Amino acid sequence: MGVKLFGARVARLEDPALLSGKGRFVDDVKLPAMLHACFVRSPHAHAFIRGIDTSAAKALPGVHAVFVADDLPAPMSGNRMPMLVPNPAIATQLTQYCLAREEVCYVGQTVAVVIADSRYIAEDAAALVDVDYEPLPAASDCREAAEPGSPRVHSELQNNIASKFRQSYGDVDAAFASATHIFEEDIWQHRGGGMAMETRAVVGDFDPVRDLLTVWSATQTPHIGRRMLADLIDRNLESIRFIAPDVGGGFGPKAIFYAEEAVIPAVAMKLRRPVKWIEDRREHFLCATQERDQYWKVAIGVDHNGKIKGVRGTLLHDTGAFVPWGIIMPYIAGATMPGPYVIPAYGLDVTVVLTNKVATTPVRGAGRPQAVFAMERLMDRVARELGLDPAEVRFRNLIQPEQMPYSVGLTFRDGKPLIYDSGDYPQAQREALRLVNYDTFKERKAALLAKGRFVGLGIANYVEGTGLGPYEGVTVRVLPSGKVAVATGATNQGQGTRTTISQIVADQVGCRIEDIVITIGDTAAISQGVGAFASRQAVNAGSSAKIAGGTVRTQIVKLAAQALGLPEGDIEIEDGVAFGRGGNKPSISFRDLYRLAQGMPGFSLAPGQTAGLEHTAYFTPPQASYCSGTHVVELEVDPMTGAVKFLNYAVAHDSGTIINPLIVDGQVQGGVAHGIGNALLEWMKYDENAQPLTITLADYLLPMATDVPTCKIAHIESPTPLNPLGVKGAGEGGTIPAPAAIIAAIEDALSEFGVHFTETPLMPDRIVAALKDAGAYEKLKVVA
């Protein structure tokens, strides 16, 4: 075999096109006679629709059609959208209609759609659609919405509780009865958006000759999209093709199937013209799903050494107006809370609450940042109250490597027992502490404090369930040219899927990576697919690539042995050529093998030979694989302005075997940036009527280059036994513990003043307000 690509820092195959402006995103799709769409959206968080007058909009020159719910094809017009992850624990099976019928339940909900010659005209016309609304009281805050008598999110429901369930193990009451100390915290992590730089986008094109409906969508899940659309317009699956071309970031919200993805293709079919809709940034703020809002009330019981006896509490989850993705986020949150610690007893009562806001579905981390924030805030509280070093308290409670596999006692979101498959949690914490010279931190802090500078350090550990099923597939096929075609249902929103899958296949088959021809995100290329969420693609598609590539290699060896008259054991493969190991090294190229593999018309294939050199594998994981890690953050706070400056950011993470360190480092670093946004900047503000107030990037702040430090990254590789590559997910671990570590560091930096923070985002004004309340400025004056 040639140079092994697996594990190497292979430069990405995606890059040359993207660097020269030749990427192909949905808005780059230009079709003859294409029309453009603009949606009419609800300006109210809650209202009845009394009537819609579209006559003025239809009369505008350049407008081709205006559709309301009844104009859509059946069953889409009268049916609610399918729920992606149903669960018997969901009391309220509510998803929205593609276009609203009698009631709208959040600002931005789709009410009608205008189709015109250009987006400019479509927007003009959308403003002329006259909707007669009867505004209704709205529920904005999930804590109030959960109370009896609060405004109802949907007029047809009796209350706003979408689901209630309990996650627990052990004797929680006995554990707390035996605890020496009990500490309680109220914790809130606030919602924010995925905010991919490319907004959502859909193009629909119907070809009546082939009876084929083609949909380009900036989606993470094209196969799921195809299935949903087929259900909504009652159409044969094979007569719909979904394509996710280059996609400009996903981060979770693009994994959802949206009303717009259903309406645009349906309209294109009806009008027999291609139709394009490109979401603008305002629409992204209003209608792309968001995540995080969770209120935790949790308590920890410990003995006099800080050893955990038990953890218990309640969790209130804001699901927004609908439940399109089920209740997996609060479910994941509850299952993530125990994390890397030995917790003998655990109990969490979860309530999922509807509000008149856009639905919450997974955003990078998906329920885990909240859980880690809650658990790590408790650990810091224990350290402070008992006068222990925060690192030491954690070391005393971490699951030890010899305890692996470790059964937590809960059921995870995949329906399987929560069993950590592998990992060395103390090692990760040691590595991360080493990267920031933890041993000398206290001296550094004291020296700087003497100069009036406030430096702090925060630690956060996490365990993350990754690589969820059901499966992902890869087809490997030798082409007539001798190149190797690869197709997968896995998708690419910047994760380098094209490169990592190609690395694996090239190694397995024995060809140059340049000779891989890969098709990603196209339902026409492979029959089954799932897509990108839950850091699952390297695990599932990667394993399928190994299995499919390995099978094709076996086929090649067999055929080459026959062709060269050698035993199979003497065949080697390199750079697309199979050759005999000994003697004069007779050889045969993939190109010639392809022809042999086709057989001859009228003649049978040799016994055991299959048609072509081709195999499709669909790897399905037996359960989630659990990656883990530690973030250690050193930062400085300016107490006068509340500004936070990072001095050191260390990440030690274990995502199992690493396929491409360049890409994993990028995933970690990028994930940290998202976590910094959640911790310090990103605030999706709604008023008391659930009207969104932050709908531009000027008032909803994303991390900039001056906000994000370059991380020091250490890889701990504990290969999982759950798949043939030993890989675990890598996309979300950068985000998950970041807010916990950052807030802890800010609190530590300001420890002189005894301020305590249990919410995010922690913005400068809130730091200043807390310092003011603590009388910090009186103390600072004395120092000055």
Add this chain to the structure above:
Amino acid sequence: MKKKVSIKINGKMYEREVEPRLTLVDFLRHEIDLTGTHVGCEHGVCGACTVLINGHSGRSCLTFAVQADGAEITTVEGLAAADGELNALQQSLRDNHGLQCGFCTPGVLISLTELLRDNPDPSEEQVRDVLTGNLCRCTGYAGIVAAALETARRAHGEARS
């Protein structure tokens, strides 16, 4: 109603009749089919639409095509060599994993092209300061900053030797 504009883009003249309200980025993307320049926010914050207008970086989403009448524009398509070979900055972004989804990348390339032309030996702080005009949700900026500094260092090294 429509107005004639003549704009030189990547060294080539284009003449079109356009509505006064047509933005420059829509002109580039949909009239000229140069789709490398992207639209991320349409309110001038994200920087994905950044192009050089008469040598200075500008937001093509906040500029009307009629305002660019007579101007010289450079877009991402104008950066690589005629044979498609990536320039030093583009190559360095690839080497340093300075892009993931690649959607913000054209704007990043244009901003850094201007920076490195005007300040061939910038500090990390100066690079990060310029990059505040370009939001990247994927990379966490580390690879982009490293690529800019490496490009400058190489150009500097070569100039000295």
